[in-house]
Amino acid sequence: MKTYKNLYSEVCSIQNLVLAWRKARKGKTKRNYVKQFEKNLGKNLKILHEELKNQTYKPLSLKTFILRDPKTRKISKSHFRDRIVHHALVNILEPIYENIFIYDNCACRKGKGSLLALDRFREFQRKATKNLTSSGYCLKADIKQYFREVNHDLLFAVLRKKINDEEVMSLVKLILENNVRDNPFREGMPLGNLTSQFFANIYLNELDQFVKHKLKAKYYLRYVDDFVLIDSSKERLAIRGGGD
Numbered sequence: 554m555k556t557y558k559n560l561y562s563e564v565c566s567i568q569n570l571v572l573a574w575r576k577a578r579k580g581k582t583k584r585n586y587v588k589q590f591e592k593n594l595g596k597n598l599k600i601l602h603e604e605l606k607n608q609t610y611k612p613l614s615l616k617t618f619i620l621r622d623p624k625t626r627k628i629s630k631s632h633f634r635d636r637i638v639h640h641a642l643v644n645i646l647e648p649i650y651e652n653i654f655i656y657d658n659c660a661c662r663k664g665k666g667s668l669l670a671l672d673r674f675r676e677f678q679r680k681a682t683k684n685l686t687s688s689g690y691c692l693k694a695d696i697k698q699y700f701r702e703v704n705h706d707l708l709f710a711v712l713r714k715k716i717n718d719e720e721v722m723s724l725v726k727l728i729l730e731n732n733v734r735d736n737p738f739r740e741g742m743p744l745g746n747l748t749s750q751f752f753a754n755i756y757l758n759e760l761d762q763f764v765k766h767k768l769k770a771k772y773y774l775r776y777v778d779d780f781v782l783i784d785s786s787k788e789r790l791a792i793r794g795g796g797d
Contacts, residue, residue, distance in 0.1 A: 554714060561720035563645045565605035570598050573640035577633065586633045601634060608720065610638065612731040615743055629743030631731075639747045642724060647751065649715055654754065655761045657774035661750040670776045677772035677783045690790045692782045696757075699778035700749060701741045705729055708756050725752075753777060 563569060574594070578587050590597055604610035615629040631639065654662070659670040682689035708729070709722065716722065728748050742749035757775065764770045764782070772783040784790040 556715055556717040557649055558717045560645050560716065560718045561724070564641050564721065564724065565602055567598065567602050569641050569644055570602055570637060573637045573644055574598060576640045576644075577636040590633050597634065598637075601637060605638070605641075605724075608723065610724075610727070612638070612727060615731060617743075626744055628745040630745050631743075635728075635731075636747065638724075639728065642721075642728070643747055643751050646716070646721075650755055650758070653715075654758055655765055658754060658758065658761055659774060660777040661754060667776060670774055673774050674781065674783075677774070681772055681783045681785045683785075687785065688787075689783060689785055690787045692784075692790050694780060696778040700744050700753070703742050703753070703756060704740055708752060711756055711759060712752075750777070 578591075581587050601610070612635045613632040615631055617627060617629045620626045620628055651662070657673055659665045659667070659673065678689060678691075679685065705726075709725070712722065712725065725748075728746075729742065729752075742752060757778070760780070761773075761775060764773050764780075770782050770784075774781060782790060
């Protein structure tokens with residue numbers, strides 16, 4: 554498997570940070586924290602560039618709050634300057650992983666989303682049932698408390714399959730451990746971070762590859778930590794799902 558080196562200079566380049574700033578501010582240009590950062594935009598981006606380049610960058614503490622619609626979730630929000638760093642990192646890593654993600658990984662990807670997932674589900678349903686003329690079966694599952702329990706060591710091991718750059722890995726570690734400073738088990742990723750969504754896709758790409766290539770599941774799709782398998786055979790679906 555091809556690995557990638559010398560990525561860190563691309564992550565912290567001024568050109569990449571400018572692109573990252575534009576993405577981070579999208580839809581938020583009237584927020585006070587954005588306006589504050591942009592009062593000295595050139596200076597603030599230069600400071601970020603120097604901190605990243607010299608590896609003195611430290612993310613600020615996350616701001617945590619609770620959302621209760623549609624279900625109770627703890628959201629951890631990064632400061633705007635840290636969100637720029639998240640975008641800068643994803644800008645460089647995303648093209649590498651897009652080449653290995655399966656088509657039916659529908660979450661947090663350009664041109665994908667919940668609408669595509671629904672369209673693909675209906676397409677799989679029609680194919681498995683021969684245009685609804687025969688029986689079909691669906692296994693729906695999710696990964697319990699996924700974002701809270703992602704194992705950092707396993708995530709690093711998966712990342713190292715493609716990324717052979719210790720400076721990039723150190724930055725990933727900084728971002729992840731900002732959420733678990735008081736957690737001795739080094740688990741979990743904060744809901745609300747771009748990097749969490751991106752790392753979730755990388756982590757669960759291992760599941761995608763297993764289901765598609767080892768289990769040979771024809772009709773499988775995933776949206777973040779929810780996934781479904783559809784099959785015309787209940788027995789075959791039960792075997793793939795680990796059931797009786």
